Amino acid sequence: MNAPEPVVVFDVGGTWLRSAVLDGEDGLRSHRIRPTPSGPGPAGEDGLELLVRALAAEARRLASRHRAEAAAVSLGAAIDHRTGLVLGSGPLWGPGDDLQLDLAGVLAEAAPELRWLVVNDITANAFALACRPENSELVRLAAVTVGTGVGMRTIEVAGRRVVTGPDSGLQGEIGHLPAAFCFDGETIELPCDCGAVGHLGACSSGRGLERMLGLLAAEGEPWLGGRETLQEQFRGALQRGRPRARRLLDAITLPLAVALLHVMTVDPEVDRLFLAGGLPFALGGAYMDSLGGHMDAIGLYGSAGSPRDRLALVEPDWEIGLVGAGRLARAERPPAGRRRWSVPGDRPQPYEVLLADDLLDPCRPTFRAALGLGRAGSHRRLLICDRRVWSLFAERVATVLQGGPGHLALETVLLEEGESAKTLPTVQRVVEAFEDFGLLRRSEPVIALGGGALLDVVGFAASIYRRGVPYVRVPTTLLAMIDAAIGVKTGINHNGAKSRLGSYYPATRVLIDPAFLQTLDLRQYRSGLAESAKIALVADPVLFDLLEGAGAALGEGAAEEAVELEVIQRSVTAMLGQLAGNLREERLERLVDIGHSFSPAIELRLAPSLLHGECVAIDLALTVVLSRARGLLEPAGAERILAVLASLGLALSHPQITPELLWAGVLDTCRHRDGLQRIPLLRDVGEAVFVNDVGPDELACALRSLQVPEPAQRA
Numbered sequence: 001m002n003a004p005e006p007v008v009v010f011d012v013g014g015t016w017l018r019s020a021v022l023d024g025e026d027g028l029r030s031h032r033i034r035p036t037p038s039g040p041g042p043a044g045e046d047g048l049e050l051l052v053r054a055l056a057a058e059a060r061r062l063a064s065r066h067r068a069e070a071a072a073v074s075l076g077a078a079i080d081h082r083t084g085l086v087l088g089s090g091p092l093w094g095p096g097d098d099l100q101l102d103l104a105g106v107l108a109e110a111a112p113e114l115r116w117l118v119v120n121d122i123t124a125n126a127f128a129l130a131c132r133p134e135n136s137e138l139v140r141l142a143a144v145t146v147g148t149g150v151g152m153r154t155i156e157v158a159g160r161r162v163v164t165g166p167d168s169g170l171q172g173e174i175g176h177l178p179a180a181f182c183f184d185g186e187t188i189e190l191p192c193d194c195g196a197v198g199h200l201g202a203c204s205s206g207r208g209l210e211r212m213l214g215l216l217a218a219e220g221e222p223w224l225g226g227r228e229t230l231q232e233q234f235r236g237a238l239q240r241g242r243p244r245a246r247r248l249l250d251a252i253t254l255p256l257a258v259a260l261l262h263v264m265t266v267d268p269e270v271d272r273l274f275l276a277g278g279l280p281f282a283l284g285g286a287y288m289d290s291l292g293g294h295m296d297a298i299g300l301y302g303s304a305g306s307p308r309d310r311l312a313l314v315e316p317d318w319e320i321g322l323v324g325a326g327r328l329a330r331a332e333r334p335p336a337g338r339r340r341w342s343v344p345g346d347r348p349q350p351y352e353v354l355l356a357d358d359l360l361d362p363c364r365p366t367f368r369a370a371l372g373l374g375r376a377g378s379h380r381r382l383l384i385c386d387r388r389v390w391s392l393f394a395e396r397v398a399t400v401l402q403g404g405p406g407h408l409a410l411e412t413v414l415l416e417e418g419e420s421a422k423t424l425p426t427v428q429r430v431v432e433a434f435e436d437f438g439l440l441r442r443s444e445p446v447i448a449l450g451g452g453a454l455l456d457v458v459g460f461a462a463s464i465y466r467r468g469v470p471y472v473r474v475p476t477t478l479l480a481m482i483d484a485a486i487g488v489k490t491g492i493n494h495n496g497a498k499s500r501l502g503s504y505y506p507a508t509r510v511l512i513d514p515a516f517l518q519t520l521d522l523r524q525y526r527s528g529l530a531e532s533a534k535i536a537l538v539a540d541p542v543l544f545d546l547l548e549g550a551g552a553a554l555g556e557g558a559a560e561e562a563v564e565l566e567v568i569q570r571s572v573t574a575m576l577g578q579l580a581g582n583l584r585e586e587r588l589e590r591l592v593d594i595g596h597s598f599s600p601a602i603e604l605r606l607a608p609s610l611l612h613g614e615c616v617a618i619d620l621a622l623t624v625v626l627s628r629a630r631g632l633l634e635p636a637g638a639e640r641i642l643a644v645l646a647s648l649g650l651a652l653s654h655p656q657i658t659p660e661l662l663w664a665g666v667l668d669t670c671r672h673r674d675g676l677q678r679i680p681l682l683r684d685v686g687e688a689v690f691v692n693d694v695g696p697d698e699l700a701c702a703l704r705s706l707q708v709p710e711p712a713q714r715a
Contacts, residue, residue: 007329008062008071010055010320012036014148019058021066022326028319030062030601056110063114070115072329074124074321080169081162084118098478103688123162126155131327138267147277149193150175152202179255180408204256206279231282238286249290257294288313294331304537314508351488353504359513360396368404370509371472376406382437383410384458385416386450389476392519409439415454419607422453422492430461445470445508451477452484459490463505473507476516478528479613482571485510488583498600504584522557526649527613529554532571533645534616538591539574541686551647588673589690594680595619601665606656617650627681637684653707659700
């Protein structure tokens, strides 16, 4: 059997950077330790630039000496285990949650001759512990580190698999859980390295202890006045039996004990928690006695054993992170003859939604800047717009876009409006416009100006042309502003089915200006209000109260400007709150699907006599009646919702809707939702449940109750 490949390994902490080579016998050679690079450097480099430069240079040196082809970095940072993206590190780069760094990709650019892997340092520790023969009988272990921060990873020992979250690829970021910290009867809020207050890592980490000792020293604590470090003085006070020092130790270990008990309760297969880090080692047995004492005193409900018996202190071992990272790098290398590969997904595609009321103001640069036209020089842009919108806004749009610095060559393509234009021939025409324009692949974002149907078509064309070109959405209808434009779905109708062909392809920006609504047809405006009511019902009771209070004025298109703006703001916020984390519908139980279980079938059958939002309103009414009939929704609550929909000028039924049409829609919905109905029903405004057992008779009964003759709707 061939010996395992050598791997250059690094362990990057908030204070020290270690490097070595994991050789074929799993021993470490050429070990080196130095301070972790931090900025600014002499040439103005920030800490990240200095770190990348140091890692690349050291990796090249060691790889050349030991004939290594791979390098692995154990990093003290939150890392998406699926994609490898570094999401944040307070100790390394300070507070903030907007970091999304492909550090492995950056290192691969700096030293492309090596295969790079970047993993969380606690993940590396857990992997190394799972590989140890003495732990082979364990089912699942947890590696807990208490040092600069607090972190944890659980790992299945047999398969050596770290289970991570589906959204962010993280696990065990317990240092950022909220934790109450009390000392001598006083609640104290300490800052975490991530910038928040009241986190576990803020009070139970080594930095948390340092902050508390600093506060006590400033108050004149008698045992904090020597030349030693504060932690050394604290350790001495513990050894001398100082009561206040012991109370402080108990105060910092209590929140961690509670967190570990939560882990053991939620995941009972964790049969050993390995504790490592500078703080437990610095304080010795007193620390483990305090932590274990808390865990036994609180206990585990229904468990006769001692929780502290599952604690194990890992002896100080500077090798563990290096060995774990190196063995992980070997595990991820495809061996010869391999027939299965796990490929991490690409980096996320963030996009910006901007609500601005000055896009059409020729004196303001907002529109041009959002399109990358804020600088001098020659620019080109292709604008695709529906005919009605262009007839109303052509002069104003052209004036704004061509009124700034430099020269803009603006070419316009006009399409028909509405659902009838969502076809393959329309997409083909748009793609041909891209080709005729000579569209550059990255630097000339297409501008899509119009309603939801046009935005869907242009988005779909942009997603398939050269496998994706950037585009900007500028919605001009209320429905598009609060629904169609702000997600990532594109689509066209095909073979008698609504949006049957499509993609998930976000615009780089979505620009919302309510000024476009001034010329909107009242019926189209009400159609958009239906989408606002939809998201209010499941995600924002305050928005529903607003729609209820201003329903008559909104339904007539006569609401005050401030009210309309708040409706848009709250609708967009609520909608994005539901979409974020599930943009590509990996999870099919979606609250935003309320109003969309029966409406697609209604819209395809009755368009253009019914608009999209009108179909959604009828779907909502059916949902309310079904919820009431099942006893989920109180009759008074049902009447309130139906009254609000009617006040917005929305019909609750249509004479051409039949039970057969609705049931056919349910069957198609099941196929779309992977074999289950997943229909959201209401318990109250802001509270919904999913059901999978709506039957045709129940649906027919709900339809009959809505088709009872009622006073005529307003025109």
